[in-house]
Amino acid sequence: MKDFNNKTAFITGGSQGIGLGTAKLLAQKGATVAIFARRKPVLDEALKKIEAGRTRPDQKFAAYSLDVSNEKEVNDMLGKAVSDLGVPDILINCAGRARPDYFGNIPYTQFDETIKIDLYGTWNTCSFLLPLMKKRGGYIVNTSSIVGFIGIFGYTDYAAAKFGVLGFSEALRSELKQYNIGVSVLCPPDTDTPGFVEENKTKPPETKAVSAAANILKPEAVAAALLKGVAKGDFIIIPSTDGKFTWIMKRWFPWLVDMVTDSQVRHTQKKMASAK
Numbered sequence: 173m174k175d176f177n178n179k180t181a182f183i184t185g186g187s188q189g190i191g192l193g194t195a196k197l198l199a200q201k202g203a204t205v206a207i208f209a210r211r212k213p214v215l216d217e218a219l220k221k222i223e224a225g226r227t228r229p230d231q232k233f234a235a236y237s238l239d240v241s242n243e244k245e246v247n248d249m250l251g252k253a254v255s256d257l258g259v260p261d262i263l264i265n266c267a268g269r270a271r272p273d274y275f276g277n278i279p280y281t282q283f284d285e286t287i288k289i290d291l292y293g294t295w296n297t298c299s300f301l302l303p304l305m306k307k308r309g310g311y312i313v314n315t316s317s318i319v320g321f322i323g324i325f326g327y328t329d330y331a332a333a334k335f336g337v338l339g340f341s342e343a344l345r346s347e348l349k350q351y352n353i354g355v356s357v358l359c360p361p362d363t364d365t366p367g368f369v370e371e372n373k374t375k376p377p378e379t380k381a382v383s384a385a386a387n388i389l390k391p392e393a394v395a396a397a398l399l400k401g402v403a404k405g406d407f408i409i410i411p412s413t414d415g416k417f418t419w420i421m422k423r424w425f426p427w428l429v430d431m432v433t434d435s436q437v438r439h440t441q442k443k444m445a446s447a448k
């Protein structure tokens with residue numbers, strides 16, 4: 173998909189952060205955009221910002237409240253959006269969240285919720301829309317993370333979900349080629365969003381130490397990289413240079429990545445012990 177003008181995009185998690193950044197950029201490029209998230213007031217505010225980027229009078233913008241982890245809500249609301257705006261050319265699954273903590277502090281309920289939002293949520297939207305999209309082709313972007321290919325300290329539940337998103341997307345890419353549907357996985361590094369602010373509240377010091385060296389991106393930069401990656405048909409879209417470097421290192425020198433992160437963790441734990 174080289175051009176987004178006149179295309180219809182559905183974006184889960186489009187009310188803030190990376191999803192909103194992507195929705196605004198698509199509006200500026202002439203797309204019709206529907207956003208999906210749970211909180212109605214946040215959706216309404218986001219819709220105004222997206223509409224401000226309108227480039228043509230016939231572009232449509234809409235917002236729908238749903239929880240991606242609830243299959244029935246997904247089917248009902250995506251069904252409504254399809255009848256309002258038509259079958260999307262591009263589906264961007266951006267809804268998700270991280271609550272890092274020590275494994276022993278993560279209750280089963282959090283694990284369950286993380287998997288349901290980040291992994292099942294992606295499955296649910298694809299399940300509903302793919303039978304419709306298969307008839308004419310299109311594009312799907314699922315959002316994983318750097319934590320979707322490197323299991324970082326403090327992210328046990330989140331890594332399980334985001335590794336899952338990567339594997340799901342790889343299998344889906346292979347199956348959907350015959351229908352002229354492209355699949356990409358977005359793997360953002362730390363990005364300055366409301367979700368990232370929440371995430372930092374529970375982050376163990378060891379987790380902070382491992383990610384300290386990486387640059388923090390703006391959601392607009394991630395959105396621009398996402399659309400560039402889709403236009404090029406890249407399967408993995410990693411928006412930052414240090415993220416791309418981590419991907420290469422993890423593939424070719426996994427032992428070195430473990431050595432570096434283990435040493436960062438050890439060093440932080442020593443500092444914590446001596447501060448007691």
Ligand SMILES: NC(=O)c1ccc[n+]([C@@H]2O[C@H](COP(=O)([O-])OP(=O)(O)OC[C@H]3O[C@@H](n4cnc5c(N)ncnc54)[C@H](OP(=O)(O)O)[C@@H]3O)[C@@H](O)[C@H]2O)c1
Nearest residue numbers: 185187188189190209210211239240267268362363365367
């Ligand atoms: N920011 C980062 O550093 C970073 C790094 C790597 C990967 N990611 C991934 O990138 C994606 C976007 O992250 P972000 O930082 O932009 O997050 P964010 O600022 O928290 O925005 C998350 C969006 O998803 C929606 N959402 C959350 N849970 C939902 C649910 N159960 N059903 C429907 N919508 C839901 C939120 O709206 P409601 O709460 O109103 O539903 C919001 O619109 C996530 O998948 C995240 O895991 C983020």
